[in-house]
Amino acid sequence: MSILVDENTRVVVQGITGNEGMFHTRQMVEYGTKVVAGVTPGKGGQSIDGIPVFNSVSEAVKNTKANASAIFVPPAFAGDAILEAAEAGISTIVCLTEGIPTLDMVVVRQYLKGTDAKLIGPNTPGIISPGKCKIGVMAGYIHKPGTIGIISRSGTLTYEVVDQLTKKGIGQSTCVGIGGDQIIGLNFVDLLAYFEKDPRTDAVIMIGEIGGTAEEEAAQFIERYVHKPVLAFIAGLTAPPGRRMGHAGAIIAGGKGTAKEKMEALSQAGVRVVRNPALVGEEIVPILTKR
Amino acid sequence: MKIHEYQAKEILKSYGVPVPKGGVAETPEEALKIAEGIGEKRIVVKAQIHAGGRGKGGGVKIVNHPKDAEKVTKEIIGMTLVTHQTGPSGRLVRKVLIEEGMEIQEELYLGVVIDRSKACPVIMASREGGVEIEKVAAESPEKIIKEWVEPSAGLRAFHANKIGYGLGLEPAQVGKMRNVIFGLYKAFCEKDCLLAEINPLVLTQGGEFMALDAKMNLDDNGLFRHKEIAALRDLNEEAPLEVEASKYNLNYIKLDGNVGCMVNGAGLAMATMDIIKVAGAEPANFLDVGGGATVEMVKNGFKILMSDPGVKVVFINIFGGILRCDTLAKGVTEAVREVKVNIPIVVRLEGTNVEEGRRILNESGLNFTVAIGMKDGAEKVVEALRRQ
Numbered sequence: 001m002s003i004l005v006d007e008n009t010r011v012v013v014q015g016i017t018g019n020e021g022m023f024h025t026r027q028m029v030e031y032g033t034k035v036v037a038g039v040t041p042g043k044g045g046q047s048i049d050g051i052p053v054f055n056s057v058s059e060a061v062k063n064t065k066a067n068a069s070a071i072f073v074p075p076a077f078a079g080d081a082i083l084e085a086a087e088a089g090i091s092t093i094v095c096l097t098e099g100i101p102t103l104d105m106v107v108v109r110q111y112l113k114g115t116d117a118k119l120i121g122p123n124t125p126g127i128i129s130p131g132k133c134k135i136g137v138m139a140g141y142i143h144k145p146g147t148i149g150i151i152s153r154s155g156t157l158t159y160e161v162v163d164q165l166t167k168k169g170i171g172q173s174t175c176v177g178i179g180g181d182q183i184i185g186l187n188f189v190d191l192l193a194y195f196e197k198d199p200r201t202d203a204v205i206m207i208g209e210i211g212g213t214a215e216e217e218a219a220q221f222i223e224r225y226v227h228k229p230v231l232a233f234i235a236g237l238t239a240p241p242g243r244r245m246g247h248a249g250a251i252i253a254g255g256k257g258t259a260k261e262k263m264e265a266l267s268q269a270g271v272r273v274v275r276n277p278a279l280v281g282e283e284i285v286p287i288l289t290k291r
Numbered sequence: 292m293k294i295h296e297y298q299a300k301e302i303l304k305s306y307g308v309p310v311p312k313g314g315v316a317e318t319p320e321e322a323l324k325i326a327e328g329i330g331e332k333r334i335v336v337k338a339q340i341h342a343g344g345r346g347k348g349g350g351v352k353i354v355n356h357p358k359d360a361e362k363v364t365k366e367i368i369g370m371t372l373v374t375h376q377t378g379p380s381g382r383l384v385r386k387v388l389i390e391e392g393m394e395i396q397e398e399l400y401l402g403v404v405i406d407r408s409k410a411c412p413v414i415m416a417s418r419e420g421g422v423e424i425e426k427v428a429a430e431s432p433e434k435i436i437k438e439w440v441e442p443s444a445g446l447r448a449f450h451a452n453k454i455g456y457g458l459g460l461e462p463a464q465v466g467k468m469r470n471v472i473f474g475l476y477k478a479f480c481e482k483d484c485l486l487a488e489i490n491p492l493v494l495t496q497g498g499e500f501m502a503l504d505a506k507m508n509l510d511d512n513g514l515f516r517h518k519e520i521a522a523l524r525d526l527n528e529e530a531p532l533e534v535e536a537s538k539y540n541l542n543y544i545k546l547d548g549n550v551g552c553m554v555n556g557a558g559l560a561m562a563t564m565d566i567i568k569v570a571g572a573e574p575a576n577f578l579d580v581g582g583g584a585t586v587e588m589v590k591n592g593f594k595i596l597m598s599d600p601g602v603k604v605v606f607i608n609i610f611g612g613i614l615r616c617d618t619l620a621k622g623v624t625e626a627v628r629e630v631k632v633n634i635p636i637v638v639r640l641e642g643t644n645v646e647e648g649r650r651i652l653n654e655s656g657l658n659f660t661v662a663i664g665m666k667d668g669a670e671k672v673v674e675a676l677r678r679q
Contacts, residue, residue, distance in 0.1 A: 076515060242376075
């Protein structure tokens with residue numbers, strides 16, 4: 001099985017007529033994702049490769065029963081696009097946009113509390129349930145259907161880990177990029193809960209990084225509620241304090257949010273913490289055979 | 292983005308937060324003029340750099356006459372100020388803030404930051420002002436009052452009252468404190484800050500609150516809607532190579548090691564630094580050419596990392612997804628041909644069209660060491676260092 005997205009997921013692409021939106025729509029369709037609609041205000045009535053374009057998400061939902069959204073909208077308007085998707089009743093919203101102002105996300109997160117919508121991202125490569133559905137910009141072919149769940153704050157580092165797994169013949173149930181920003185939608189804790197409940201996920205790999213306390217919160221949650229084995233890598237052991245390491249959220253502020261603290265918290269919660277990013281694939285093998 | 296104390300104070304003043312009388316000077320003559328406007332009383336001269344700990348480093352002087360303000364300005368401007376935040380090389384002082392000295396009754400702390408877990412701004416206040424708030428938080432967290440502000444209702448009088456009375460202030464002081472809290476919070480929101488801090492917020496002998504020092508960190512993602520804030524960026528405060536990198540939308544951070552790294556994606560770039568360390572060497576930099584790097588970005592990134600004289604070996608670690616490895620290999624070979632390189636370059640390519648990418652590298656006639664996998668790459672880097 002998988003979490004959040006599968007072969008029945010019906011996707012609307014917000015910003016489908018832009019360069020990025022159009023390119024990745026084609027990539028998603030090629031992978032087998034059911035892209036049923038696109039939205040670009042003012043371009044309703046057009047179609048992209050036979051996919052109908054609407055002026056609003058609610059129109060798209062009404063006409064195509066879309067239940068998930070992929071957002072390829074510039075940063076200034078992306079917060080708005082998330083709100084529109086939630087208001088239209090979309091249940092899984094994947095926001096790929098990088099560079100949304102933090103205070104816009106404060107408002108978005110508050111609005112989402114009153115809805116059933118689940119937000120993935122922003123600033124994420126997206127989510128993929130291998131062989132079933134890909135909503136995002138990751139290269140589909142490196143993945144393989146299987147039983148490992150992956151939760152990550154990073155893009156290419158996730159590809160690295162997925163590649164290590166696939167080359168060992170170990171497949172993935174669902175891989176979720178939660179995003180590199182300070183304020184994001186679903187976090188480690190939320191996704192650990194989904195994977196714990198998913199009967200086809202045997203183990204979870206967490207890829208964290210410096211900044212914030214999401215990994216520490218995950219450690220507390222794992223200790224109490226997660227029975228499946230969890231393996232973690234935390235990037236940024238060598239990152240200097242006070243500097244933003246590429247991702248808006250990757251910063252050690254006031255001495256807090258170091259990789260060392262996160263690794264210690266996770267180790268104490270019984271998580272297998274891997275220090276060498278090249279060995280994640282290798283280290284998952286004994287965990288799987290032990291079960 | 293960071294701004295100077297004098298810039299933060301100008302912003303806060305426009306939001307009704309009381310700040311000491313004064314102004315910024317780039318020459319002793321300007322300093323004298325501002326000091327004369329303050330008069331023959333206590334005058335403070337403060338070096339303006341983007342780092343804390345200026346007082347201990349000798350960048351803050353107190354004088355009693357405008358003429359003396361001119362004299363100490365002559366000493367401070369042009370000095371290289373070393374504080375615990377500047378690193379051993381220090382920072383050249385180009386500007387000073389000339390301010391009226393205050394008769395201080397008490398030093399407090401007031402700040403607003405984003406609480407990432409709760410996804411909203413949090414106001415923090417303490418009577419333990421003038422020291423780093425992280426230190427107070429670690430040693431006596433009960434001395435910090437926190438109020439979270441839900442964005443739709445916004446900041447309300449009750450928040451300010453809870454803070455004021457929570458700090459044990461007199462009713463008359465709570466009213467004045469409320470104005471400072473509202474001004475600071477409004478500035479935080481309207482300017483898209485990630486941090487806005489008054490430390491210390493002083494209570495003067497006259498019973499007034501005054502922002503004696505101020506710090507603001509702006510959200511880079513919000514700058515597009517604040518042209519006036521973007522204009523406050525001081526390139527002198529940033530490392531020259533980092534400024535150069537930012538022109539090409541590259542994320543480059545200089546470190547102290549000797550292995551130059553070029554990676555696509557921030558997480559993989561950090562992991563690459565980490566694996567270099569695990570293998571027994573030290574990274575010279577963080578360089579993220581972007582998850583979807585182009586040939587042009589790879590070229591520019593390579594030139595920037597090669598400008599660091601400390602680099603003895605280069606490690607290029609690329610995971611091509613949508614972006615194809617052959618495209619990247621072309622970028623790397625072009626860059627190496629343009630920049631004359633006489634140090635070893637270890638390249639690890641993985642992902643789409645990897646075979647073609649490796650073939651381009653091998654047939655380029657250039658001296659690349661092609662690595663298979665990250666671990667192999669890091670080990671080859673250490674080996675190359677040893678041979679030197």
